[in-house]
Amino acid sequence: MVSSIMKKAQSEFLKSSAEFVVLGLLARREMHGYEILKQIESESRGVFAYKEGTLYPLLHRLEGQGSIEAYWEATESARKRRYYRITRAGRKLLQERKSQWAEFRAALDQLVTERAWSAEALS
Amino acid sequence: MVSSIMKKAQSEFLKSSAEFVVLGLLARREMHGYEILKQIESESRGVFAYKEGTLYPLLHRLEGQGSIEAYWEATESARKRRYYRITRAGRKLLQERKSQWAEFRAALDQLVTERAWSAEALS
């Protein structure tokens, strides 16, 4: 049943909304960790509000796999910030996530629609 | 920062896409477990494809909390099927999930958009 050379993209994607969001933000400009946290919270008006315990390990993972790269801010003050920038590999991953998100979004919208359409009619 | 009397709705939601989908399907009509599984897979064209190990415990949980109710199919054959129907409480939960999904969807779309808009401009 169902042609579906389909991978388990949806579940993998589902668990990585933070990864997707972070890559999306860093695709605009370089940011440091805490800034990412606050930007997500304010721009989503609180709908997304990841915790430090989520973000920092995630940033380290993304850095480790080469999706982003980091450097300590060069400054005179004692305040240290670690800035992150997206890499070419990261942009590629972001594009994948975007198309997965579009698929996920469309499929979920379809499934929770009261009016049931046949799967055949969708082709 | 951010007014945000916001609950942790998004993360709770994120982890319960299966719950949302199942409630959405049962809001249309009664179905049995295996049927739900196949319906999700075919209607989403494979984007969603939960496993038995996900669905059956979920159905039991939803039944336990009163969101759905179940009965064994009355039939002459030895083949047994357990049918599920959504309750009034279940429909209420579904409505909550729907508005959470709309918020989640809008927020995520905003965050991964290249063109950054200020949070203020969104009000």
Add this chain to the structure above:
DNA sequence: CTTGATACCTAGAGTGTCGATATATCGATT
């Protein structure tokens, strides 16, 4: 009679996120 689809189920592993905690800088208020 064997195989695959149907149909139910559970136990354990994996993993993303949170809660709690720790350290330290900095500006503002007392």
Add this chain to the structure above:
DNA sequence: AATCGATATATCGACACTCTAGGTATCAAG
């Protein structure tokens, strides 16, 4: 001068959702 909240980084254990892997049984088709 001291305190407090926001800024800024980080780690660890707990929790919850999903998957993997296994089990049992009916039924139609080859």
